[in-house]
Each structure stands twice: as C-alpha cells, then as structure tokens.
Amino acid sequence: MDANIKRLTEQEILAILRAADELIGQGGRTLLAKILKGSREKKVVALQLDRCPVYGYFQSETLAVITEKIDWMISHDFLDIEYFGKLPMIVFTDRGWEIEADQRADEFLSEWNEWLAKDQPIPDMSYLKDRNRKMIFLFLEKVRETGDTKYIPYLEEWKKVDYKKVKAEISTTIHALTSGKGMDELSAHTRKRAIEEALLGEGPQDFLIKCWECGKRFTFTIGEQQFYKQRGLSQPKRCEECRLKRKFGEIF
Ligand SMILES: [Zn+2]
Numbered sequence: 526m527d528a529n530i531k532r533l534t535e536q537e538i539l540a541i542l543r544a545a546d547e548l549i550g551q552g553g554r555t556l557l558a559k560i561l562k563g564s565r566e567k568k569v570v571a572l573q574l575d576r577c578p579v580y581g582y583f584q585s586e587t588l589a590v591i592t593e594k595i596d597w598m599i600s601h602d603f604l605d606i607e608y609f610g611k612l613p614m615i616v617f618t619d620r621g622w623e624i625e626a627d628q629r630a631d632e633f634l635s636e637w638n639e640w641l642a643k644d645q646p647i648p649d650m651s652y653l654k655d656r657n658r659k660m661i662f663l664f665l666e667k668v669r670e671t672g673d674t675k676y677i678p679y680l681e682e683w684k685k686v687d688y689k690k691v692k693a694e695i696s697t698t699i700h701a702l703t704s705g706k707g708m709d710e711l712s713a714h715t716r717k718r719a720i721e722e723a724l725l726g727e728g729p730q731d732f733l734i735k736c737w738e739c740g741k742r743f744t745f746t747i748g749e750q751q752f753y754k755q756r757g758l759s760q761p762k763r764c765e766e767c768r769l770k771r772k773f774g775e776i777f
Pocket residue numbers: 736737738739740741763764765766767768
C-alpha cells in the first residue's frame with residue numbers, strides 16, 4: 526500500500542496539515558493534492574486556495590506522488606476520510622488537529638508580530654471570528670505567554686467584535702498582560718513537547734494478534750488495519766489459515 530513511501534519529514538507533515546486546513550470537510554484527496562501542487566485549476570482559484578501559505582509546496586512533484594504522501598498521512602493517523610453522502614472528504618484526526626491548531630495559532634501570532642513591526646493601523650479583527658474555538662483559545666494562550674503588552678491594542682479591538690466566551694478569554698489575556706502575570710514558559714514548554722510527540726509518534730503500526738483457534742500469532746498490518754477500519758469491521762480473531770479452514774473445510 527504505502528510500503529514504498531518513506532516516512533514524511535516533519536516539514537512535509539506540517540505543510541500537508543496546513544493545506545488540509547483550507548478545505549476541511551469541503552474537499553478530498555485530489556483537491557488537497559492540487560493545492561500542494563500549486564494547480565491553477567478553476568476550482569482551486571475560485572476557492573482562493575492559491576492564497577494558502579503552502580500552495581505549491583510540492584510544486585516539483587507529480588500529483589500521483591503528492592497523493593501518495595497524502596495517503597501516508599491518512600494511514601499514519603494525521604488525516605482521515607469521511608463520507609458526506611457519497612463524497613469522500615478530508616478531515617483531521619485528533620492527532621492531526623492537535624498539531625495543526627498549534628501551527629495555526631503560531632501563524633496568527635507571527636502575523637500580529639509582522640503587522641506590529643510595520644506599525645500599520647490596527648486591522649479589522651473580525652477575521653478571527655467564527656474560527657475553531659479550541660484554536661482561538663490556544664492562540665490567546667500563546668499571546669499571554671509572551672508576557673508582551675504590545676498586543677493589548679489588538680486585543681482591545683478584537684474584543685469589540687467577537688462573541689461572549691471569546692470576549693471573556695480576551696479580557697483574561699489583557700488582564701494577565703497588564704498585571705505582568707502572562708508569561709509562562711513552563712506551560713509553553715509542556716505544550717511544545719506534546720506537539721513534538723504527536724509529530725514524531727509512530728501512529729499505527731503492524732501488530733501481532735494471537736489466533737483464537739490455533740494460538741499462533743499473526744501480523745495485522747497497517748494496510749489490513751486500514752481496510753478493516755474503512756469497512757467498519759473489528760479486527761480478525763483467527764489467523765488466515767484458520768479462517769480459510771472455517772470457510773472451505775479441511776482441504777486447506
Ligand atoms: Zn489459527
């Protein structure tokens with residue numbers, strides 16, 4: 526299945542997750558591959574997917590190779606396929622989303638840093654509204670952890686446009702920054718470790734199952750695990766030999 530594809534690098538994993546973030550629940554493997562390829566196809570341009578920071582990240586690869594990388598991401602528990610009606614859509618797994626939310630929150634923060642460095646007028650903060658809340662809270666946590674009061678004007682502006690729960694969290698952040706209680710290197714460090722672990726962790730692996738019938742151990746491969754999962758089956762209880770014997774009798 527994906528036996529001939531090497532483990533993706535950390536950068537490649539992050540790039541694919543970032544691209545997937547643009548189309549979660551709106552597109553499948555093909556569209557995702559096209560973003561990463563940097564395709565000029567109508568649909569890509571119409572959905573403004575060419576604005577994604579990793580658009581064209583795998584420019585020099587063929588779509589087939591890029592799709593293999595995406596499939597590697599699926600078989601290694603970073604992304605998943607969910608059917609909406611008959612349409613197979615890309616979705617994040619918990620592990621994939623943990624990494625992407627963190628990367629996205631960092632992206633928001635560096636965007637703020639850029640704007641502040643350029644000393645440009647405070648932007649319209651409604652672009653932060655209606656986003657995944659877990660990710661937004663994580664972003665605010667990161668703002669707090671800097672302990673830097675330079676963000677306060679942005680936070681004040683943002684507070685005016687967002688919903689109650691986010692407002693409350695923004696207030697907490699402003700308060701923490703003003704009172705000098707924001708900075709928290711320990712929690713930042715702990716989170717960083719968790720992300721590293723999620724990135725480097727092995728994900729699904731081949732494993733051994735002891736046969737109910739003959740007691741021999743047999744390998745349940747990643748490929749088979751995917752196959753069973755996609756069909757909603759629970760893992761096999763008997764080795765192949767015993768399964769065939771049950772099915773066809775003693776001729777085997
Ligand atoms: Zn057996």
